[in-house]
Structures are given as structure tokens and as C-alpha cells.
Amino acid sequence: MALRIPQLQRFFYSHYFFGGLRQAIGVLLPAILMGGLFNRYDIGMTAALGALCVAIIDQPGGPRRYRTNEMLGGIVLGSLTVAITGMASLNPLLIWLIVPLLCFALSILTVFGKRGGLIGFACLLLMTLTMHTPLQPQQVLGHTLYSMLGGVFYFIFSFCLSSVLWYRIExxxxxxxxxxxxxxxxxxxxxxxxxxxxxxxxxxxxxxxxxxxxxxxxxxxxxxxxxPKGHGRGDHxxxxxxxxxxxxxxxxxxxxxxxxxxxxxxxxxxxxxxxxxxxxxxxxxxxxxxxxxxxxxxxxxxxxxxxxxxxxxxxxxxxxxxxxxxxxxxxxxxxxxxxxxxxxxxxxxxxxxxxxxxxxxxxxxxxxxxxLNKSLLPFLSRQELRFGMLTSNFRLSSPHFRYALRVAIAVIAGMGLTAVLGLFMTQEGMTVTLAGHSYWIILTILIVMKPGFALTRQRNGWRLTGTLIGCALAFVLFNLTHNLGIYFAVLVVAYVLGSSLVQLNYTVSAIFNTLFVLLAFHFLSPGTNFVIGERAVDTVIGCGLALLCSYILPWWERSYMDPLARAAKAANQEFLKSGLHYAALRRTQLGQGLLPAAPQAKQDAELEEADFALRLARKNVHITFGNFAAAFYRMMGEPVSHQKDVPELNNLLIQNHVLASQISAAVPILATLPVVPDGVQKMLDAISQLLSDQDATPPASIETEGELATLAYPLKQMAKAAQLIRKEMRGLENVRAVPAKT
CATH class of the missing domain: 1.20.58 (Methane Monooxygenase Hydroxylase; Chain G, domain 1)
Structure with missing residues (x-):
């Protein structure tokens, strides 16, 4: 049997690796230029951090126009975050107020979807790295300016690279x-x-x-x-x-x-x-x-x-x-x-x-x-940004509000634990070191905590495992050689792979990111391995706090399951409706229908519109089913006590998949029939009624002569799936109604 393409080969030719390489060059170049040409490594590192904020937003995939707007928004919001954090860094009371508020405000940006969450996390990363070194008031403006210039540099670099290599990216x-x-x-x-x-x-x-x-x-x-626009060098x-x-x-x-x-x-x-x-x-x-x-x-x-x-x-x-x-x-x-x-x-x-x-x-x-015109817009993902989306989520029943509140509480707990450790450590040198690097605990919390409990627990294990392995590799490297050239080469490779693998394998990504950070600290403060042990301890503490705080006002996946199941059913219902409409028009156009023939131009336009609606309905079925399946398997990663109606939801998942598959199989056959037989029509009517939550009994047998034999199986499977979907949906509704009555 033929051999599959090796995963490593797939990775190195993917946009994940290309994106990681782009991010590494765009982030490290300011530090290399400022350090190599002007010997200002401090300015270079500050600019690199600003570039890192924008690089986090610049993830592979998605429309280029959206990424452009998001990166510009990240530059503005990140600069404000650096300025606010820098002004508060010298005042202990102010930092205790500002940091939790920023954590809450930036975490609630998840209301704008995945991209909003990326912008919020990038700004939180800048906040964390800014607060670890207190800034004098006269330094805040310069620090903010260098960070913003680093972000602007990365934006220009990424925009130019994407414009030149657009075909490669696509x-x-x-x-x-x-x-x-x-x-x-x-x-x-x-x-x-x-x-x-x-x-x-x-x-x-x-x-x-x-x-x-x-x-x-x-x-x-x-x-x-x-x-294609009909002209231009890139049309072919x-x-x-x-x-x-x-x-x-x-x-x-x-x-x-x-x-x-x-x-x-x-x-x-x-x-x-x-x-x-x-x-x-x-x-x-x-x-x-x-x-x-x-x-x-x-x-x-x-x-x-x-x-x-x-x-x-x-x-x-x-x-x-x-x-x-x-x-x-x-x-x-x-x-x-x-x-x-x-x-x-x-x-x-x-x-x-x-x-x-x-x-x-x-x-x-x-x-x-x-x-090829604006009629294709419904097939594309759309980015909705309204201020009302933010204000409407300022309520305890909102999962985004609860998530932002959990993050703020976890960060307060991390800051409090760090303060307690600083007070009770007896060795002064260790106290200073812990205080100087305590931001790593907060950073770990921000990285690990996700809106869903299952994702937080999963990310917790990945982060902890990757950090410990990365610390071990760094310790081995520091004891094998003291060559700074080798250190820098490993640093670059680690950053490229860490950025590339973050969407594919988070554990391996955490290994390389940990190695990168430890090597960066070694360049800033050479001659000590204590930071390796500290990173490991800080990660354990941060992961523990994140996991504990994930039980505060949790939003369990079971809360999403009913709406997602209804959305999957509704999408299949619309898919069937669009398919039957297309098949009827197709039979009419071929002169095989019972309706009087309309003008050819009108028939063509109606058929084209019906085909477009069918394709759109099919796409929506895939998306709603994917959302339903992803939420279901996330729920299966939560504590057993919070996994509700698992057999029913699992059956709904399978039957929705069966129904969509058989609709795709039946519609082309229906479109070629001379006339829809009575038995087949009764079966289709029964399926439509069942999906509309009406009582219906599918016929026990239908016509199977000739080509109809190929239609019998998908129709029977559709009827069986529709019956089971109705049964399971009504069962879920009855279960939900019981607590309300008691």
C-alpha cells in the first residue's frame, strides 16, 4: 500500500512553519539591528517585545484584510497597555489595582471571537513583561514609543512580505x-x-x-x-x-x-x-x-x-x-x-x-x-465588531464576563502568593530573584486559562509538560557548551519552531518557547542556572492557580450543547429544503416535471440561484456540525459530574452526520427522476415533518424499480435519522423541563 506523506514534511511546507519563520524574523530583527549597529540591546529588546505583540496576532490563515486591521488595533491597544502599566509600575498599590483591571478588560475581548482573544492576550503579554521591571516616570514615554515602533516595524514587515508572497501564502x-x-x-x-x-x-x-x-x-x-479579475499578472x-x-x-x-x-x-x-x-x-x-x-x-x-x-x-x-x-x-x-x-x-x-x-x-x-461577484460573500467568514457586543456581555450570565473575572481573580492570587513568598524567604538573594521574575507566574496563568474548563485543564497539562522538558533541555545545553554562537542559533530555531507549532502541538511549542526564553535570559544575565529552576517552579505554581481558579464561576460546555444541537438540526432542515427545491427546478428545466415550462432564461436564473442556495446550505451544515462536535468533545474533557445527556448528545451527533450525508446522496438522484413516485414523495414529506417536530409515519416501503433502488437506501436512512433526532431532541427538552417544575 502507498505510504502517507510524512508529518514532518507536511509541517515544513505548511503556512504554520512559514508563519513561524516570518514571526521570528520580524520579532528578532529589531533586537539584532539595534544591538549590532548601535549597541542598544535594551531598546532592541523593548522593540522586539512590541513586535512580539503584533506577531501573536499575525497568525496563519484567514483573510489578509482582517489581519491587517487586527494588527493595527493591536499596536494601538498594546501601546496604551504599556503606557498604563509603566506609569503604575512604581506604585505598589496602583499596580495591584491596574493589573487586575487590565486583565479583566483585555480578557473580555473574547466576545469578538478568536481574533479578539488573540489581541487581548498579546496586550496582556506586553503588560506582564512591562510590569516585571519598574520604570521611572521619565522612562515610560520612551519605553512606550520603542514598543510601538517595534510593533509598527513588524506590521510593515509582515504587510510587505504578504503582498509579495501572496500566492505562496494562498x-x-x-x-x-x-x-x-x-x-x-x-x-x-x-x-x-x-x-x-x-x-x-x-x-x-x-x-x-x-x-x-x-x-x-x-x-x-x-x-x-x-x-480572478480578468486582468493582472496574477490572474492565472x-x-x-x-x-x-x-x-x-x-x-x-x-x-x-x-x-x-x-x-x-x-x-x-x-x-x-x-x-x-x-x-x-x-x-x-x-x-x-x-x-x-x-x-x-x-x-x-x-x-x-x-x-x-x-x-x-x-x-x-x-x-x-x-x-x-x-x-x-x-x-x-x-x-x-x-x-x-x-x-x-x-x-x-x-x-x-x-x-x-x-x-x-x-x-x-x-x-x-x-x-464571481458579491453573491459569494455568504460563503466567507465575516467579522462583526460592535461596541454593543462588549457592553451586552457585562453580566454574570455571560461566559465571556465570567472568564474575564476568573482571569482577574487568578492574577490577584498569583500576585498575592508572590508577595507572601517574598516576605517569608529568609535568603535575601533568593528573595530578590523571586521578586524579579514573579511575572512568570502571572504569564503562565494568562497562557493557561481559557474560557472553557476543558481547554484550561488541557492547556494546563500541555504547558506544564512542555515547560519542564524545555527547562531540562536548557540545563543540558548550558552544561554541554558555553559557545554564545551556538546559544543564539538554538534561540532562533527555538523561536521559529515555538511559533510554528502553537496551533499544531502545544506541548512541543511550549518546549521550544521555554528554551527560547531561558536562552534570552542567559544573554541578558549570563552565568547563572538558577533561572531554570525558577521557571519550572513558577510554571508549577501558575498552572496550579489557573486550575484552581477555573472552578470559580465556570461556564460548562453542557450549557452550549442544546443550542448547538438545535442549530445542527436547523441547518440540516434547511439543507433538505434547499435540496428538494433544487431538484424540483432541475426536473422542470430538463422538461421532466409536471409544471408548465417557463422561459429558458428565467429557468436558468432560478436554477442557478437554487444551486447557490444549496451550496450555501451545505456549507452551513458542515460548520454547525463542526461546532456541535467540537463542543461535545470539549464537554467530554470536563469532570464527569458536569457531563450531561452524553448518550443522547452522542446519538444526535451521529444522526445529524448521517442525515447530512444521505441528503447529499439523495438530492442528485431526485434531480434526475422523470417523476417523483408517490411512495418517495410520502417519505420526503414525512422526513420534513419530523424535522419540523411534527408527528409523521414514514411509509414502510417505497418504489425500488430500476434507478429508484439507489434512492431507497438514503431515503430510509434519512427517515430513521430524522426519527431519532426528533426523539433525542424531545428527550433533552423533557429533561430540561423537569427541574423547572420541581
Whole structure:
């Protein structure tokens, strides 16, 4: 079997590594220039800290325009934070007032989403690093100015680099989305392996799909915001990326529509080789799309591909063997299901072949008409910034308010514990050192604490493990060599990898970030290893305080589950409605409907609008399902006493996935039928009523003649899923209603 692309190779060609390298250069360059040219390492380090604030905001992925606005906002807000903290640093009482207030004010910026949280954290980092060295009043203005200039330098550096290398950045974002698609395909291939556990496969598939949805949205924001304009030097590049993106979405739609009753297949065909052939074909296709992703990231043509012709021919042979045995007569639905699997594997192979051909650099026209205008805006993520979003969350029932309050309380506890340690330490030298580096406890608290309990506990373990390993590596390095050149080289590499891995593997990122900080301290204060032990102790204290304070006014994930489940159901309901409308218009346009024909131009416009609505509904299904799945698995990381309705929510998760998959499978078939038979129509009406929370009984049997056999299975699965969704949703509502009555 073909080998998968190594994770290390994927990482070094990803926008994560490119972003980490960009951040490292932009942050370290001011310190290197000011220190090397003017011997002003103090100014250089201050400017580097200002650049670091903006670099934290400059994360890979997402629209470039949004990042530009966010970085400018970070410069302004960060400069204000430095000025306020610097003015308060000499007054112990004032610092005790200002620091918690800043922690609260900057933490509540999470109301503006992930990007708002990044801006708040970046400013909190500047606050923490500013407060550790008290500033004289006459120094505050200069310190603030140097920090702001460092941020401005990084902004200009990043903006210019992104403008020059825009195509490279978009390639890498698309490559990450393709790799996520390859992982999703590999996860689906395991369902055909009878030796694997179905429940474990489902859990892995749902996690993989949620991650893939995020990657696809990031690529969508990149590609669809930079569409071909019909002129300009970069248009053929944009067309290539657009065509590959469209093929990727078509491939995903094709795969999502292949949801199968794997338990039934394993029961009916336990010893059949067709299961192995399907597994191998899908796995090899995932390898092929991985190669496409890698070559797009490397800006190279795809030359080597894994062929699935042998597997497809073997499946055809097995189907012919089943037909001769009468499977198409005795169990027409199972036979039709296997035929559909074969067709979709063929279509997937064709989509991947088209992607590979797009890398040949000969494409000048878009392969589809996507109406390249403002009508594409609904497919893009939008950034809503209203002052009312902030003021409306100043209430105890708001999770963002509770999170900001927890952070402020945890920071007060950290400052108080540091003060107590400073009072009771008997050795003066140790007292000074602890006081000089106590900000590390506060920094650890700010890094570890997240709005959700599960994320805080998870980040706690990652941070603690990474810091301890990083301290151990630094201790070994300091005892192996005293060469400053080696130290600086390790410092640069550590910062690049620490920044690159923060979204991929936080533990490894924490290892490199700890190593970077310890080496930076060694350059500022050489000749002592005590700081290594202090970093480890401070991290343990900070992690402990963060975990304890996470129990203060917690906002458990169970509070989100009901709205997210309803949103997933509503998205599927809209998806079905849009699909049925599109299928009806398609039948009418083909002259196969019962309605009188409208003018051709009007029919084309209506069909195009319906197709657009269907694609938008499908995208919304993926997003709402991803949000539901992510929240559910976060809840599973919380204490058992706060995990509510786990079996019901897990079943809802699976049934929503089944429903979306079967809608994707049924709509294209419905669009090609001459007439919708009565039994099929009654089944569709029953499904719609069930999703509207109305009583309905799906017909026991429907038409299965000819092509209708391929429609019978997805419709029955849709009806079963709709019934279970209604049952579980009503069960959840009844459980919630019981406490209100008692």
C-alpha cells in the first residue's frame, strides 16, 4: 500500500512553519539591528517585545484584510497597555489595582471571537513583561514609543512580505485544507476494515471532519477573497487555485454523500473482498490528494500519483459476481449501495486527477461559473465588531464576563502568593530573584486559562509538560557548551519552531518557547542556572492557580450543547429544503416535471440561484456540525459530574452526520427522476415533518424499480435519522423541563 506523506514534511511546507519563520524574523530583527549597529540591546529588546505583540496576532490563515486591521488595533491597544502599566509600575498599590483591571478588560475581548482573544492576550503579554521591571516616570514615554515602533516595524514587515508572497501564502492555506481532506478520507477508509471498531471510527471521523471544516473555511476565505479579475499578472495563479478549490469542495461533497450503514455491510458481507477493495481504494485516494497538497505547497507539478484502477476493477468484478448470485434481486438496496460506492470512488479519482492537472500551470480559465461577484460573500467568514457586543456581555450570565473575572481573580492570587513568598524567604538573594521574575507566574496563568474548563485543564497539562522538558533541555545545553554562537542559533530555531507549532502541538511549542526564553535570559544575565529552576517552579505554581481558579464561576460546555444541537438540526432542515427545491427546478428545466415550462432564461436564473442556495446550505451544515462536535468533545474533557445527556448528545451527533450525508446522496438522484413516485414523495414529506417536530409515519416501503433502488437506501436512512433526532431532541427538552417544575 502507498505510504502517507510524512508529518514532518507536511509541517515544513505548511503556512504554520512559514508563519513561524516570518514571526521570528520580524520579532528578532529589531533586537539584532539595534544591538549590532548601535549597541542598544535594551531598546532592541523593548522593540522586539512590541513586535512580539503584533506577531501573536499575525497568525496563519484567514483573510489578509482582517489581519491587517487586527494588527493595527493591536499596536494601538498594546501601546496604551504599556503606557498604563509603566506609569503604575512604581506604585505598589496602583499596580495591584491596574493589573487586575487590565486583565479583566483585555480578557473580555473574547466576545469578538478568536481574533479578539488573540489581541487581548498579546496586550496582556506586553503588560506582564512591562510590569516585571519598574520604570521611572521619565522612562515610560520612551519605553512606550520603542514598543510601538517595534510593533509598527513588524506590521510593515509582515504587510510587505504578504503582498509579495501572496500566492505562496494562498497555496499553503489551500495545501493545509487538502491535507485535512486527505486525513478525512483516510478516516473514512477505516470503516471498510472489518477488524476496526465502528464506534471508535465514528469518534475519529467526527473529530477529523470538524478540523477539516475549519481548514476549508480558512482556504475559502483566502481563495474567494482573491478571485480572478480578468486582468493582472496574477490572474492565472488565482484561476489555478480557484479550480483546485472547487474540485476539493466537489470531492468533499462526493465523499460526504457516501455515508453507509457499515454495520449492515459487515453483517451481510463479512468475508467479502469488496470491503477490502473499497478500503484500499479510498486510502490510496487519500495518498494521492496528499501528494497534490504537498506539491501545491512546494509550487511543483504533480507527477507521481497512486492509481486505483486495480481496486476499481476488482470492485466491478465483485459486483458482477454478486449480480450473478442474485444479490440485485434479493437485496436490491445493498446492491445499489455498493454500486453507488463504486461510482463515488470513480468520481473522487476523477476530481483528484483534475487537481493534479491544474498544477501543470497551463490553466487560464475557471472550470466552473461561480458568479464571481458579491453573491459569494455568504460563503466567507465575516467579522462583526460592535461596541454593543462588549457592553451586552457585562453580566454574570455571560461566559465571556465570567472568564474575564476568573482571569482577574487568578492574577490577584498569583500576585498575592508572590508577595507572601517574598516576605517569608529568609535568603535575601533568593528573595530578590523571586521578586524579579514573579511575572512568570502571572504569564503562565494568562497562557493557561481559557474560557472553557476543558481547554484550561488541557492547556494546563500541555504547558506544564512542555515547560519542564524545555527547562531540562536548557540545563543540558548550558552544561554541554558555553559557545554564545551556538546559544543564539538554538534561540532562533527555538523561536521559529515555538511559533510554528502553537496551533499544531502545544506541548512541543511550549518546549521550544521555554528554551527560547531561558536562552534570552542567559544573554541578558549570563552565568547563572538558577533561572531554570525558577521557571519550572513558577510554571508549577501558575498552572496550579489557573486550575484552581477555573472552578470559580465556570461556564460548562453542557450549557452550549442544546443550542448547538438545535442549530445542527436547523441547518440540516434547511439543507433538505434547499435540496428538494433544487431538484424540483432541475426536473422542470430538463422538461421532466409536471409544471408548465417557463422561459429558458428565467429557468436558468432560478436554477442557478437554487444551486447557490444549496451550496450555501451545505456549507452551513458542515460548520454547525463542526461546532456541535467540537463542543461535545470539549464537554467530554470536563469532570464527569458536569457531563450531561452524553448518550443522547452522542446519538444526535451521529444522526445529524448521517442525515447530512444521505441528503447529499439523495438530492442528485431526485434531480434526475422523470417523476417523483408517490411512495418517495410520502417519505420526503414525512422526513420534513419530523424535522419540523411534527408527528409523521414514514411509509414502510417505497418504489425500488430500476434507478429508484439507489434512492431507497438514503431515503430510509434519512427517515430513521430524522426519527431519532426528533426523539433525542424531545428527550433533552423533557429533561430540561423537569427541574423547572420541581
Amino acid at each position: 497555496q499553503q492555506a489551500l495545501s493545509v485544507a487538502l491535507f485535512a481532506t486527505a486525513d478525512y478520507m483516510a478516516a473514512r477508509s477505516r470503516f471498510y476494515d472489518v477488524a476496526t471498531d465502528l464506534d471508535a471510527n465514528y469518534r475519529q471521523l467526527i473529530r477529523t471532519q470538524a478540523d477539516m471544516t475549519d481548514k476549508h473555511q480558512a482556504a475559502r476565505d483566502m481563495v474567494l477573497r482573491e478571485l 495563479h488565482r484561476v489555478t487555485l480557484l479550480n483546485i478549490f472547487v474540485d476539493m469542495i466537489d470531492l468533499l461533497d462526493n465523499l460526504v454523500a457516501t455515508h453507509t450503514d457499515y454495520a449492515t455491510l459487515r453483517q451481510r458481507l463479512p468475508d467479502s473482498d469488496i470491503m477490502l477493495f473499497c478500503r484500499d481504494a479510498l486510502y490510496k485516494l487519500s495518498i494521492s490528494i496528499g501528494r497534490v497538497a504537498l506539491n501545491i505547497a512546494r509550487n511543483k507539478q504533480v507527477k507521481e500519483r497512486s492509481s486505483v484502477k486495480a481496486e476499481l476493477r476488482a470492485i466491478e468484478y465483485e459486483l458482477e459476481h454478486f449480480r450473478r448470485q442474485g444479490l440485485d434481486t434479493h437485496e436490491p438496496e445493498v446492491y445499489a449501495l455498493l454500486v453507488q460506492v463504486l461510482r463515488r470512488l470513480r468520481n473522487a479519482a476523477k476530481s483528484i486527477d483534475r487537481m493534479a492537472e491544474q498544477t501543470q500551470r497551463g490553466t487560464t480559465e475557471a472550470s466552473v461559473n461561480l458568479r
